[in-house]
Amino acid sequence: MNLKPESVDVTMKSIVILISGLGSNLRALLEADLPCRIAAVISNRVDAPGLEIAKQHGITTRIVAHHSHPDRESFDSELALCIDDYRPDLIVLAGFMRILTPQFVARYQNKLINIHPSLLPAYSGLNTHARALRDGVKIHGCTVHFVTSDVDHGPIIIQAAVSVLVDDTPATLAARVLHQEHRIFPQAIRWLCNDDIRLNAGGKVLLRRLEQPGCPLISPEME
Numbered sequence: 001m002n003l004k005p006e007s008v009d010v011t012m013k014s015i016v017i018l019i020s021g022l023g024s025n026l027r028a029l030l031e032a033d034l035p036c037r038i039a040a041v042i043s044n045r046v047d048a049p050g051l052e053i054a055k056q057h058g059i060t061t062r063i064v065a066h067h068s069h070p071d072r073e074s075f076d077s078e079l080a081l082c083i084d085d086y087r088p089d090l091i092v093l094a095g096f097m098r099i100l101t102p103q104f105v106a107r108y109q110n111k112l113i114n115i116h117p118s119l120l121p122a123y124s125g126l127n128t129h130a131r132a133l134r135d136g137v138k139i140h141g142c143t144v145h146f147v148t149s150d151v152d153h154g155p156i157i158i159q160a161a162v163s164v165l166v167d168d169t170p171a172t173l174a175a176r177v178l179h180q181e182h183r184i185f186p187q188a189i190r191w192l193c194n195d196d197i198r199l200n201a202g203g204k205v206l207l208r209r210l211e212q213p214g215c216p217l218i219s220p221e222m223e
């Protein structure tokens with residue numbers, strides 16, 4: 001019998017994904033056929049529904065429970081040990097709802113990315129959709145960015161915008177934004193895996209390929 005050893009692409013980058021909740025972004029990443037190996041999914045909550053999604057895709061899951069740690073430093077130390085088991089090239093926060101210590105962020109400088117449900121730097125923090133509605137903005141969206149110790153203010157990789165509609169509730173707006181999250185997050189990771197992104201001297205993200213102007217979003221539409 002002529003058995004071929006399973007081929008492993010040693011040049012392929014490896015990523016670890018951190019979650020806290022539902023895992024719809026995780027699902028989008030797992031279904032995106034990314035040019036990388038997803039080494040593990042780590043959750044800080046034992047009951048995160050996203051863990052089941054990872055298992056269905058045959059991905060290793062680990063739990064680092066934040067409530068069994070007295071402070072952020074000790075939680076982040078255990079989290080780092082767990083991540084380092086997989087020696088990932090990239091750590092992806094996909095709905096990971098913990099603020100990370102500056103030491104943790106520094107350890108993974110330029111290797112840590114996050115998705116946030118607003119057009120940063122507007123609406124950093126929580127309850128982004130309700131706050132956008134309260135302010136009456138006409139355009140809202142989502143952002144993928146590098147994580148720095150300045151929470152939600154790291155270099156921006158990609159953003160998507162949606163119109164805010166008059167009868168929107170936080171839930172309807174969140175659903176439209178989430179749909180865009182599922183589109184831009186895989187794109188950002190694909191660029192990173194293909195080494196298409198670098199930071200310039202001013203700490204801003206540059207894309208290797210030529211950027212196109214894209215289409216403007218005017219909301220509400222003009223007559």
Ligand code: GAR
Pocket residue numbers: 020021022023024025026050094095096097115116117125178181
């Ligand atoms: C997403 O909307 C993500 O942008 C947000 O949590 C949700 C997770 O959904 N992340 C943050 O607010 C981080 N500050 P998911 O578990 O279905 O991917």
